[in-house]
Amino acid sequence: MNNQELSTKFDRWLQLVTDMHAEFRFTGNPHAAWTPVTKPLSAMKIGLLGTGGIHLKSQEPYDLMNHHGDWRYRIIPSGSAAGELMASHTHYDTDDANRDINCVFPIDALRTLAAGGEIGGVSPVHIGMMGFIPNGEPLRDETAPVIARIFREAGADAVLMVPG
Amino acid sequence: MCHQSVGLVQHAVESAGIPVISIALRPEITWASKVSRASYLRFPTGNPLGEPNRPEQHLTILRAVLQALVAIDQPGTIAELPFRWRRM
Numbered sequence: 518m519n520n521q522e523l524s525t526k527f528d529r530w531l532q533l534v535t536d537m538h539a540e541f542r543f544t545g546n547p548h549a550a551w552t553p554v555t556k557p558l559s560a561m562k563i564g565l566l567g568t569g570g571i572h573l574k575s576q577e578p579y580d581l582m583n584h585h586g587d588w589r590y591r592i593i594p595s596g597s598a599a600g601e602l603m604a605s606h607t608h609y610d611t612d613d614a615n616r617d618i619n620c621v622f623p624i625d626a627l628r629t630l631a632a633g634g635e636i637g638g639v640s641p642v643h644i645g646m647m648g649f650i651p652n653g654e655p656l657r658d659e660t661a662p663v664i665a666r667i668f669r670e671a672g673a674d675a676v677l678m679v680p681g
Numbered sequence: 682m683c684h685q686s687v688g689l690v691q692h693a694v695e696s697a698g699i700p701v702i703s704i705a706l707r708p709e710i711t712w713a714s715k716v717s718r719a720s721y722l723r724f725p726t727g728n729p730l731g732e733p734n735r736p737e738q739h740l741t742i743l744r745a746v747l748q749a750l751v752a753i754d755q756p757g758t759i760a761e762l763p764f765r766w767r768r769m
Contacts, residue, residue: 518708526709534682544685546715549757550695558747564699566690568683569727586682608682609726617733626730626739636747646690648683656686661693668699675750676694677743678703679729680683 538584544653556637556674563631564640564673565595566664568648569614569621569681570606573597578605579647586650588660592667593643599625608649609681621681640673648681683726688714702750704729708759718753720746721761732768 518526534541554561570579572591580587593602604614604621614621624643630636644664650656668676684707691701695717705711705719706726722729722742731738742764749760 520712523709523712527713530707530709543713544689545713546688546692549715549717550692551717551756552695552698552700553754554700554751558751563747566687566694568686568690569729588686611727613727613733619736619739620728620730620733623730623739623743625736626743629736629740630743630747635744646686648686650682650686653685653689657689657693661690662697664690665693665697665699668694669697673699675700675702677746677750678687678691678694678701680687680704680706681726681729 538651541651544657554675558636559634560637561674562638562640562672563627563636564668564671564676565622565624565627565643566646566676566678567622568646569609569679570604570611570647571602571618571622571645572605573601574603575601581605581607585652587647588650588656590660590664591645593645595624595639595641595643597624604681606647606649606681621679623679637674640668640671642667642671684710685714688716691716700750702746704746705759711759715757717756718750719759720749721759722764724764724766
């Protein structure tokens with residue numbers, strides 16, 4: 518898609534969402550931030566973040582009733598079994614995700630690549646979120662910097678982020 | 682809206698010195714968000730890695746996304762991956 522097509526599609530989406538949530542204001546970034554990749558994949562420890570309402574079944578689910586969304590996160594130990602995880606989200610069809618969380622949060626596939634030496638390793642922690650957050654400002658100002666710190670402290674060399 | 686949320690967290694993590702790649706199912710939202718790198722898949726929401734209980738499919742997609750992580754060398758690039766959605 519070229520920029521014109523992307524712009525037209527984005528305007529259509531924005532109109533649709535604003536019709537449904539009058540208070541919605543799109544929150545983007547001022548520019549595309551950039552950190553160059555300096556290692557081969559085989560030397561990189563990879564972290565994972567999923568916004569498909571990902572949490573451990575033993576953790577409190579996200580607040581799905583709040584029309585402002587829920588911008589909290591859940592720490593997912595990367596050794597968690599796929600069956601210990603679930604998706605709580607009302608803005609996409611979670612049937613497949615709750616049959617196999619790897620559809621939206623490839624925790625097993627990452628482990629397989631690490632075991633085979635294709636990636637250097639897996640971050641000790643991953644992050645789960647629920648991406649229905651109409652007001653992006655608390656996410657940007659409060660949650661996002663904390664998540665960045667968690668991945669830094671975990672020693673992640675790169676992070677994969679997956680929407681719902 | 683998941684894409685807006687990914688975009689904001691991606692910016693923070695990338696700004697903290699960690700390279701990030703995201704998956705985009707709605708590339709127009711990712712484009713408007715301005716992120717470092719993304720890989721566009723023509724898959725439905727709910728299935729960014731594919732279908733349930735198809736670990737080989739998840740591996741194929743994940744490998745392609747991670748290849749894009751190392752291949753993309755321009756900020757703001759959204760690289761389309763050559764997969765088409767077809768439920769088995």
